[in-house]
Amino acid sequence: MSELSNKQIAERLQHLTTLSIALNDIKNIEVLLERILQTAKNITHADGGTLYRVSADKKYLEFDILFNDSLDLHFGGTLEKSEQMRSIPLSLDNAEPNLEAVVAYAANRKESVNIEHVYDTPLFNFLGMRKFDEFYGYHCQSLLTVPMLDHNSELVGVLQLVNSKAPFSHQVQPFSMTDQVFIEALTSQAAIAITNQELILQLEDLLESLVNLINIGIDEKSPNTGRHCQQVPKLTMMLADAAQKTDEGALKDFAMSMSERYELWLAGMLHDCGKITTPVHVIEKATKLQTIFDRIHLIDARFEILRRDVEIHYLKQQAAQGPSNRLSRELECKLERFEDDRTFLAYANIGSERMKDEDLQRVASIANYTWVDQQGNTQTLLNEEEVENLMIPAGTLTNEERKIINNHISLTIRMLETLPWPKHLQHIPEFAGGHHERMDGKGYPRGLRGEEMSVQARIMAIADIFEALTAKDRPYKTGKTLSESLRILGKFSLNGHIDPELFHIFVKQKVYLEYANQFMDSAQIDEVDETQIPGYLKPQ
Template structure:
């Protein structure tokens, strides 16, 4: 058996040290695994090696990387061909531990197995290996199999090396005890690194699951908002990728790493998380009189009372000897007026882009009517709250309700800033919290200007507005046509609302069309003449 000299031992220690540094800095599991196997082969001068990982159900050892120099085979990892070999069963058909396979044995008992010549060993079943040798005209001889376990003793992999070679003659030799100790040390280091990566992956999965949990809660509370929380990150990433690919203009230097992308995606998913605290009747207020129900039905009932009272009054006047024809004419005129006013109030209850001043005044005049309630007392036709709601100029929200809605972004920021974000996700609160800010500083909640905002937050602001304009499922409005949405967005780029440079990329890269064709109703997608879009020069 070949003995190592001081130089060789020193070289192996250097390899272990170098690998330790690489294990600590690598963030890609496939790269990490391939490096582990290559260093193990080099350290022992092995002809081949295999690295197994336990399957998700813990019933198999899956081939992860397989390398053999003589056979010029490299499967798995980052540079290899796809794995063709089936996994090694850890249990037999009766559920008993598979102890016939050396890899399975090492996995079950956490013990290294060092075999000098597999053709002389009778403890394990090497029939599959023998067939492999015959088929490939290869001769397997020495095996070193070392399990890799984490700090809790859970198996994270098995490292198997084959055919150690004499460094001077090239002859196949047994793996020495020194080889075994070095590979066990390497396996221990590798297990720590793999466990570290697995824990990081599990934490990231947990974070993403919590984000999805929040969005499920928002979706259950308001399916309209839930849809918005899914489409805004999608649109944000479309635009961000277009900016990333831009090579000229003010945005030419903007680039994103994979971590940057993950950070922005999470911010997009969480941008409206504060709406989980917003009352449903405000978030989904479809009409001006809606609370937990649409109070227009109550107003309709009052008109029915007025219509009934008018008819009763007419009958009484007839019984008192009045002119029937004149009374009927007056009644018909009054009932027609009441029905017209009822229809007008129904229309006024539907939010719009801007209620005319004369229509607001007409609502107030109608409100001056008196009616007799169920308690027999005469009272104003509209309550103060009903009058305030029916005269809303834009949309369906009162000033108080709009403040409640606007507060969702402050709540989102508070919620997100309360979390201990890791370094690579530290910008999530800023990205998510800036989508209602304006370039001219007139936005909310912080009144930031363009210079005070990141490009990512400015990207999300455009995505949020465009999705809201085109959304076809909001209870308080219809989805706008694509051309009208772009006209509004273009005017926003001119009046200091959104970033004109990002808007230019949004149009020039056809992001609007990609999103529209995938997510908008085809009836909303009309022909676009980009030369007529405000703020854009083709």
């Protein structure tokens, strides 16, 4: 073998080695395929090349990429495909294997085809190639078509090269057997790499489907929480993108790779997965007395019994003593007091405002009213459990129910930490499990301080709160306006609840407005005066 041939062999081995390394690093399948085809062209000094992939139903070879140096053509791959490049059926109308088209022949027979003069062979139908030549004024002469088979000898695609050119004269020459051996080695490597990439994508799709499956389960239990599970990841990514763009403050060097972005997004999708075990009556508790139904109606019925008994008592007195203005006024006063107390309890049951101390005392006083049940037993108007619920200072949850709700985050962490996350997703439990922590260490479940939390967890905390403030579909509250939500969030940035740096970015880069325009009801989007937002100093 000549010195030049040795040099050519060395160059080809170098191409294969470089490609082998690249196959492990390139994650974009289209970029990977272009690299494979370009390497095949370089090894054989081919003027052009085409790559086909097997369709999902295994019935066609779908055109994927075309390169041609002389014509300066590049179709498919990372660019748009040409309408002229059509799919090739692997079977004929009679269901027999298609052996007429050379790429289909190579695919069906799983063997390479090396032709010195294309149009001199009667073995194949080159109608498509003739049309290409006529359209572009080109002449396909030598041809090498190689099936791409993975480690299980399953067909992945077909790689086709045209017109090998001599290194110095650039005259078209046949593809040598050495060319064929090298391309067969290359396509074998490439097929395995493509299969691995597709397997990774399939596993990612499976993972995302399982995540959606969990969220569907939560959604079925609580449609309100289900929407929250979908919106928080979107707002999280908006704020993460804004944080990457900032060129000032403590986060000016914050950056995430595509892999890290995917990790954060997935963590956002899973941030409330522990709620799948939270009882529905706690998640959906719209009023203080709600369980399966709102028990305020039972209290209404007791008030009616009180009214009935009082009226009967005074009517008996009047029957015995005769008509009396004093008795009539006493009856009227009692009935008015009962109605006022009933109205008060109905309002207290909503839990929309924090109760004052005198309101709590009033609940305790009303509870001591007595009534007589059907068995003739004297009962207090409210039992201990009803008093406990109606005396909730704010919101609709008792301390025990609040613990049940809060436990969802501990369970989220436990669930996520049991999974064997790959290296590029290993931070998901920390990201998802940290969105209820606070900068001042007063959050839960671990009481972490700001510096102990990742930026991603702090981002998710803001997204979680803002979505909850603006959500209009919660059973226990109405959605707040944009300006009101920003005022509350601003106060949180001042009292150590959320990261003030991230809040500054949230406002300055108008992440709140981007989110509002996409996901909030138009009636909630009011005019925002950023100078009035607590904790935010508008740049001059």
